[in-house]
Amino acid sequence: MNRIHNFNAGPAALPLPVLEEIRDSFLDFKGSGMSITEISHRSKGFEDVLNDAVARTRRLLKLNDQYQVLFLQGGASLQFCMVPLNFLAQGGSADYVNTGAWAGKAIKEAQIQNKPVKVAASSEDRNFCYIPRNIAFNKDAVYVHLTSNNTIKGTQWASLPDTGKVPMVIDMSSDIMSRPVDMAHIGMIYAGAQKNIGPAGTCLVIIRKDLLDLCPDHLPTMLNYRTFAEKNSMYNTPPCFGIYTISLVLKWLEETIGGLEKMDALNQAKADLLYTFMDASGFYKATADQGSRSLMNVTFRLPSEDLEKAFIAKAAENHLGGLKGHRSVGGCRASIYNATGLDAVRDLVSFMKVFQSRS
Amino acid sequence: MNRIHNFNAGPAALPLPVLEEIRDSFLDFKGSGMSITEISHRSKGFEDVLNDAVARTRRLLKLNDQYQVLFLQGGASLQFCMVPLNFLAQGGSADYVNTGAWAGKAIKEAQIQNKPVKVAASSEDRNFCYIPRNIAFNKDAVYVHLTSNNTIKGTQWASLPDTGKVPMVIDMSSDIMSRPVDMAHIGMIYAGAQKNIGPAGTCLVIIRKDLLDLCPDHLPTMLNYRTFAEKNSMYNTPPCFGIYTISLVLKWLEETIGGLEKMDALNQAKADLLYTFMDASGFYKATADQGSRSLMNVTFRLPSEDLEKAFIAKAAENHLGGLKGHRSVGGCRASIYNATGLDAVRDLVSFMKVFQSRS
Numbered sequence: 001m002n003r004i005h006n007f008n009a010g011p012a013a014l015p016l017p018v019l020e021e022i023r024d025s026f027l028d029f030k031g032s033g034m035s036i037t038e039i040s041h042r043s044k045g046f047e048d049v050l051n052d053a054v055a056r057t058r059r060l061l062k063l064n065d066q067y068q069v070l071f072l073q074g075g076a077s078l079q080f081c082m083v084p085l086n087f088l089a090q091g092g093s094a095d096y097v098n099t100g101a102w103a104g105k106a107i108k109e110a111q112i113q114n115k116p117v118k119v120a121a122s123s124e125d126r127n128f129c130y131i132p133r134n135i136a137f138n139k140d141a142v143y144v145h146l147t148s149n150n151t152i153k154g155t156q157w158a159s160l161p162d163t164g165k166v167p168m169v170i171d172m173s174s175d176i177m178s179r180p181v182d183m184a185h186i187g188m189i190y191a192g193a194q195k196n197i198g199p200a201g202t203c204l205v206i207i208r209k210d211l212l213d214l215c216p217d218h219l220p221t222m223l224n225y226r227t228f229a230e231k232n233s234m235y236n237t238p239p240c241f242g243i244y245t246i247s248l249v250l251k252w253l254e255e256t257i258g259g260l261e262k263m264d265a266l267n268q269a270k271a272d273l274l275y276t277f278m279d280a281s282g283f284y285k286a287t288a289d290q291g292s293r294s295l296m297n298v299t300f301r302l303p304s305e306d307l308e309k310a311f312i313a314k315a316a317e318n319h320l321g322g323l324k325g326h327r328s329v330g331g332c333r334a335s336i337y338n339a340t341g342l343d344a345v346r347d348l349v350s351f352m353k354v355f356q357s358r359s
Numbered sequence: 360m361n362r363i364h365n366f367n368a369g370p371a372a373l374p375l376p377v378l379e380e381i382r383d384s385f386l387d388f389k390g391s392g393m394s395i396t397e398i399s400h401r402s403k404g405f406e407d408v409l410n411d412a413v414a415r416t417r418r419l420l421k422l423n424d425q426y427q428v429l430f431l432q433g434g435a436s437l438q439f440c441m442v443p444l445n446f447l448a449q450g451g452s453a454d455y456v457n458t459g460a461w462a463g464k465a466i467k468e469a470q471i472q473n474k475p476v477k478v479a480a481s482s483e484d485r486n487f488c489y490i491p492r493n494i495a496f497n498k499d500a501v502y503v504h505l506t507s508n509n510t511i512k513g514t515q516w517a518s519l520p521d522t523g524k525v526p527m528v529i530d531m532s533s534d535i536m537s538r539p540v541d542m543a544h545i546g547m548i549y550a551g552a553q554k555n556i557g558p559a560g561t562c563l564v565i566i567r568k569d570l571l572d573l574c575p576d577h578l579p580t581m582l583n584y585r586t587f588a589e590k591n592s593m594y595n596t597p598p599c600f601g602i603y604t605i606s607l608v609l610k611w612l613e614e615t616i617g618g619l620e621k622m623d624a625l626n627q628a629k630a631d632l633l634y635t636f637m638d639a640s641g642f643y644k645a646t647a648d649q650g651s652r653s654l655m656n657v658t659f660r661l662p663s664e665d666l667e668k669a670f671i672a673k674a675a676e677n678h679l680g681g682l683k684g685h686r687s688v689g690g691c692r693a694s695i696y697n698a699t700g701l702d703a704v705r706d707l708v709s710f711m712k713v714f715q716s717r718s
Contacts, residue, residue, distance in 0.1 A: 073560060202560070241558045241600060
């Protein structure tokens, strides 16, 4: 077996011990004589898995009783429409901050529904290379929508803005569980699992219970947050394998890494190593502004597109995979989520030095 | 390792060679140095998986160019609302046949949207123990909705009804790929994967392309069939692991079983063995009418609820799992999907004989 260093933006690297546990138990889950993919979602075995994933999420993020932890399907993309469908049904408007492609899609899905949304701030003027500051939010908005980390443009909110009494609804798909979160003004977090906590096909939703009162009765059952809240995510058959994998990743975070403070320190060390090297290189150029740089997705350019092509190809030959930038922007990107270790970043920097010296 | 005979209703048994292939390649998918859960959905490796699953579906069901094969999330439950959202947006009404809990939920999701739906036939008068016949469908309906197999009540359409020019939309979650399908009057098939073709969290949708013209522009993007049709199921990150597993199950169906005619013969043999034994036993009583009996979910009762409890417990001790009836109806149920072999049914019948003789 020849595992590579995986810098994919998502689906992305998972912790090796998690993959090994899945493999080793794949034909016989906990003595059931069945695979985790074959057991009933109504069995004690699966209920334990689900409740474990919920409990670990609560502990890792230090959630109080105001919040409920749900697992849905459809990725963040379905949340883009569910958020306004549920929270703006009884009137009112929402503020959105436009920090790139994913935020833009969230705005579009509210507009398709003819919901009154205001783009309270945008970094489009400089091609989304920074996070807006000093935003004047509407004090009467039902919610403020943010994208905490922008995978394509490589930016991230260093800290959350002050929205006063207006709850934030945050798409954390690409930095969930990468650092502690101040929940003080958060109404809801959603996150497609496939970047930091599991395989594609499961979406973590953390919702403050008072927001459930906004969900209308007449929505299709599968589009109403209350359906999932009332049935502990089990109104219909949930994505069992995804929830199982998430439970193992969260166990690794708690028991091997030691929690989100430690994960954050590791993630900062990884990003510092890479950004510091690039800033001094005179060759690799990070695309995001200082102060807005993502600890998860390090986007950068080389002096020419030909060099970028050669860099990505040569890196792949050296077991460094997934370094191509998003197809919409080009360039290079090293996604260094939780499961991509300091060793991988060190190997990447070593390779970058050699590549530069030979170019 | 101690694998059991798995009679779960869903999630349910998967073919052992499929589980073994997933296990054996789980840390290194096709020499990529990554797990199937870690590779990009935009990679050649995953595109091949997706296209293979589509091609195998087309071959197995003998689909012509009128049909498109899609993979969505949210299970059949999300389809219950997407079907009327998409197909009744421009007016018109739909006929539904009510054959039990799942059909009833499909009807409810259309009614929540205030869509004009007519229950063209129902078997509720006799607790859904039969499939209605000689139904007078509305010739001007946009579609007729059927549930081809009813997991809870153990009934199945032996053959599809004549709906004339009105396209059928069929929930085949629990008998998809169990037998050949006459596509002549079918507009759409949908099937949650977790019974016959894969793990929970992926929904197969086969749609006749002319129906895409009914889908309105103003729907949320993730709720519009055209979104998935235009992007080959890759508008957003698809449920990669589910699609991968489905591709392996379909490969097993084609290459090991030898196609749907052979699968059908096997499934008939399995069901015949079980029903014939029960009918002669004077002890086990099948709950569905002759002629309406499901080849997939054999529902039955014992002379008392105490005996049923003892039967289920004793069966589990003998490595026969999942025999409890649905929590809404009680009794017993042996789900004998594709991956539950004739050997499992033989062992079950042997056990049933012994249990009867000792009761």
